[in-house]
Amino acid sequence: MGVGYLTVQSRTANGALPLEGVRVRISNQQGQLLYELTTDRNGETKPVPLEAVDRKFSLDPTYSGDPYSIYILDAEKEGYNSLHIADVQIFDGEKAIQPLVLIPMRAGQKVPIQQTLIIGKPAIQMTTPRNPAGPIVEPRILRQVIIPNPITVHLGAPSEDASNVQVTFIDYVKNVGSSEIYSTWPKASLEANIYAIITFALNRVFTQWYRSRGFNFDITNSTAYDQYFVYGRTIYESISQIVDQNFNQYVRREGQIAPFFTAFCNGTTVTCDGLSQWGTVTLADQGMSTMEILRYYFPDDIELSQTNIITGIVEGFPGNNLQLGSTGLDVQVVQYSLKRIKQTYPDLPAITDEEGKFGDSTKAAVMEFQSVFDLTSDGIVGKATWYKISYIYVAVAKLASLESEGTNLGIGTIPPNSVLQKGSIGIDVITLQYILSVISAFYPTVPDLTPDGIFGSETTNSVMAFQKTVGLTANGIVNASTWNALYNSYWGIKNNIPINYTVQSGDTLWLLARRFNTTVEAIKDLNNLTSDVLNIGQTLKIPGRFITYTVQSGDTLWLLAQKFNTTVNAIKTTNNLSSDRILVGQTLFIQQ
DSSP: OEEEEEEEEEEETTTTEEOTTOEEEEEOTTOOEEEEEEOOTTSBOOOEEEEEOOGGGGGOTTOOSOSSEEEEEEEEOTTBOEEEEEEEEEOTTOEEEEEEOOOBOOTTOOSOOEEEEOOOOOGGGOOSOOOOOOOOOSOOSOSSOOBOSSEEEESSOTTSOOOEEEEOHHHHHHHHHHHHSOTTSOHHHHHHHHHHHHHHHHHHHHTTTTGGGTOSOSEESOTTTSOOOOTTOOEEHHHHHHHHHHTTEEEEETTOOSOOOOOEEOSSSSOOSSEEHHHHHHHHHTTOOHHHHHHHHSOTTEEEEEOOOBTTOSSOOOSSOBOTTOBSHHHHHHHHHHHHHTTTOTTSOOOOSOTTBOOHHHHHHHHHHHHHTTSOOSSOBOHHHHHHHHHHHHHHHHHHHHHHHHHHHTOOSSOOOOOBOTTOBSHHHHHHHHHHHHHHTTOTTSOOOOOOSBOOHHHHHHHHHHHHHHTSOOSSOBOHHHHHHHHHHHHHHHHHSOEEEEOOTTOOHHHHHHHTTOOHHHHHHHHTOSSSOOOTTOEEEEOOOEEEEEOOTTOOHHHHHHHTTOOHHHHHHHHTOSSSOOOTTOEEEEEO
């Protein structure tokens, strides 16, 4: 037997919010409890060693068993639905990272629902024929090769009634790499397979293979059509590091723009006219380089090209590494981004260097960021670190923008009584679109959208995805039952996500506790504070828990304020009430 390692990470809102205090239990297949862990302020646990099947079996194409050991993982956190993963796969000598996708409980939900994830065998072990359509022969639709961020993946065959999920392109490639092959393979073999995975996906996007046929996704997870993807699966560090460096490089033929159609299969139980996954191991063992392996299976005139057109980020990598002593606007971008990210990742060191000058404090912040996000912690901002900072910054900024927008809209607890559908316009549509945008950050199967007050195809797709997610008829019509489900999901998120507050001049813990109707002890516990001293600019998490209360006969806002130790104005503000009148049976949210 060998030994592998497992780290658990729990982050939500596209990585913007680490979930601290998630309780994780790891058991063997016999049900014996091995570890009880808790995520820290960065949303992760310490790595733990686990016995694993000897590494040599994952390098042998004739071995018919599972060349990894399987463990059971259970995760739970107050205010969230729990997660049971039946088959975390651990390889000898490899570090595995298990992401936890926890969904906030809906308002009024008393008991968490257990979600179950079965990862299943990697595609390399499958015997199902692969017959992806291609290469494309019709004119291309896009004029340039772009990295879609996010990429939309359909969790089934193209015409199957299955959900879509949106993930960053980097996370998609890491997932496919971990789902297709073994992370123990030689580096040249891993690189050749990852280039094939990247190029295959970019070919689907470049040719608009599915969208030009009326589908609302970029690619499927069916190996009969595309490449394997298991949402929420374990990721392996050896694959992750290669993807971070190479995610925007793809295979093309000399003189062409289009990504080459890089078909592949395992090469043993399934053969195809393309790359043999097991064959790459043999060729790597013979000393072939990555490009030599690719040219062995694909035409001799293929080359690697790079695209810097990446959607969903602020600025592309400047081309030169930034490090101690660097100066200029690019350094400023890094500093500003890290300061913003520190609002939700408070353990990042404060940057005190002059703007635009990469000094010791900037290096310290970069190194901590790299450590948190599984990058080489060298304090140098190369391509991998630049793009990770950019992705997390965009997620944090989007979350802050949504909070501000929600305040401006004044969303209360009573849904509109309108019925909306394609073609509707107005303020209720904006409210609907805003709520869907918030939900999309926490529900992976609900696509994001831009509020514009017009109920078009984008809004219809988002509504139908939400309806499917919560078990309603997916007809795209927002009636009373859909409005209620939307509001319950929205307030479930609001109730379980702490408020982020930046300390201002004159603030004290006592004043903040009064302002937010909490206690000094609760604020200190949530932020791991050992004293009452606050610093201007410091980011604090403020407890933001609410209860649902159904108005009874005889209730008034004044009586409820006395009962729950709050104020009439606080109840009115939270519930967007314009008067003191309340109705029997009305649901109110009251901050605790």
